[in-house]
Amino acid sequence: MAGSEAPIIRIRDLETRFGDQVVHRGLNLDVWRREALGVVGGSGSGKTTLLRAMIMLLRPFGGSVQLFGQDIAAMPPSEAYYLRQRLGVTFQRGALFSALTVAENVAMPLHEHSGLGRRLIGELARLKIALVGLASDAAAKYPPELSGGMLKRAAVARALALDPELLFLDEPTAGLDPVSANALDELIVRLKQALGLTVVLVTHDLDSLARVTDRIAFLGAGGVLGTGSLDELAAQGDPTMDAYFNGPRGRAARSV
């Protein structure tokens, strides 16, 4: 990765816990500009918790999380407000506002933050909807009327509304059929290249990992067990990672 440049996300000695239950202890992770980092790990290894700590939804118990070189724990709310506009997030179940149409969902952050005229906002919203590969008639639909794959695309469109530099995706392909999942993987790769995004992808989908990510961080035992490409992690010989990557599904994904 970029050797001299500072990482876009730098996590040091992160500790998170729910009550007495410790999720992470001493977790270190760097994410570099313009890379796609996959975050994987077994169930309960704290993937989503780590994601929530990175997007400022969860205050860490200890340690530091830096976004764009700024420590988010020490940040005054006014700065956090601007920082959030540089992040795009899609949630596991889409979390589109069900009372708004897809176009209104995408336009909402623009109305809130950009101060542009209605016409340009409408155009930008429809542009984003087209960019994620949704047909133009989807713009006027309400989220409950969309299929699973369309919902995920619409969520990506909303996450991209403010042209964020950092895109966080939580299980984007979960629950999708293979065709939709492939199409979504390709979409993420294409948008990442075209828009110069840095992508953090939490997933269980080994095919997505192989296709989308440049680097994978494997979580376990409260920290990062290893980072590297799919093949590098599979070859490390750690029993947890071995079971994850060298099972029948892992082998099939790596042979692609």
Place this chain on the structure above:
Amino acid sequence: MRSEEGAGHRPPGLIARSDGFRLRGRWTLEHMGELEQYMGSLSWSAAGPLTLDASELEALDTSGALVLNRLRSQLEGKGLEVRLKGLGPDRRTIYELVRDHVHAVEAAPRARRLSVLARLGRWAWSHVAEAYALICFVGESAVALLRSAVRPARIRWRALLSTVETAGVDAVPIIGMLSFLMGVVIAYQGGLQLERYGANIFIVELVSLTMIRELAPLLTAIIVAGRTGSAFTAEIGTMKITEEVDALRTLGIDPMELLVLPKALGLLVALPLLSVFADVMGLLGGMVMAQFMLGVGFGEFVDRLPDAISLTSFILGVGKAPVFAAIIALVGCYRGFRAGGSADDVGRQTTASVVQAIFLVIVFDALFSVLFGGMGI
């Protein structure tokens, strides 16, 4: 790409030159407002090929690329030949990505507004359809009730008792307090008039008749509609949008049997009991007021009560409660099943449930008054 606000940040702009325009500054979302105004006042009169020079551009995101695309097609629309130069590879990718999708930004034509007559028709028809659906629902509930009557083992006693607890027992304090206060208010307002004629003792008739025959059942029904009818709607509505109702159907469990009947039967038990309790508390309120204001003692009050109010009146009052209970439970559950799609629809249906239940309760109360009046009781 957007990056940190650099020290050398310049607002976005277009500089006119002899052979075209020079783009400069940051063409990004946070500056698009300024740029858009700028574009409005743009003019270019010369003919011949024109160059857009992007080599001094500091940043470009999709919104900037959209405006650039718009500028280009605006100029090309005037029959000019436009060349774009100086975009680096990264910015060119964004520009081309946006160009390939720019056809989609045109707003879809708005649906034509309907005429007043058509809207009136739709509005009226939706109410007819609504009434029809409610009647169907009542019918379905009746069928489910008959099925359970044939096989009483199928009744969900646990759910029924839990309804009696949440709708009945838990409502005792609020209903007790409000009907006590209602008794106080009636005794006070009526007492002022009675005192003027020296007819203090008739306070017993006044309080007992108004409370027992009319107000206690009505007040109880209204409170329960607000407390419990809304809860029924919200519960079933949420289950409906999370597909739990469908899950029940696929498991071979009739939602009417599991969700509606225990609620309706539970409320049929709870509401008459609450009404009787409201009667007692209302009379108590009246008695307290009669004692302090009119000098009618507790003993005197209770002595006169059997003469003041007949058993028929009491039965008619309490007898309305099961009807109100059925209205509240059925409207509440029906509204829950009508919820579809979104979270705010559950809210809408809950509001509608309370309004409709109270409306129907009062309409039926009026019907009972007319009916009993006609029968001379």
